[in-house]
Amino acid sequence: MTLTAPTSSDYEAEANRLRAQIGATVEDLRFSLRPANLASEAATRAGIADLSWGGAFDFAGKRHPVPTAIIGLGIALWTLAALRRRKADGLATFTPPLRETSASLVESATRVLRDRAELKRREFVNAAQAQITTGAARFSDEVERRLENVIDRVPGGPEVRPLIEAAIQIALSAALEGLFLKRTAG
Known part of the structure; x- marks a missing residue:
């Protein structure tokens, strides 16, 4: 039985295969890191992907009654404080607390998305480094043997x-x- 040594075209084909694999991984990461996909994944994992707002509150109330009650109490107190500060134009006092709350929610969501993107980036870099290390070791061994x-x-x-x-x-x-x-x- 004769063993033939890999040729440069074999190494080139292997490099092209690895490039294609890395390209596919990058595209998968780009798709997975879209905000809509992250939100959908979070909803699916929480078990509320197909629920309406009312269904989500019902689900949360049954599954986590104490935190849901605390959240409801917080919303009620926030509304009560906004109503007490109401001025002549009515809804004007709702906008500053609402703006602050939405800004806080956006900031938290942005932080979570950035952390998730950084985690995915590290996974990608680690996978690429492993592929490059393996390829370099193979190449070095083959050069040394030849x-x-x-x-x-x-x-x-x-x-x-x-x-x-x-x-x-x-x-x-x-x-x-x-x-x-x-x-x-x-």
């Missing part, structure tokens, strides 16, 4: 092996440095 095959064919025996290895390492370092300089300059 270089050993070339060095073994050079006449001169074991005495010249360290000299040949050092020369090849210097040449590879110079080539990589040239590639990095081209990328930073371009």
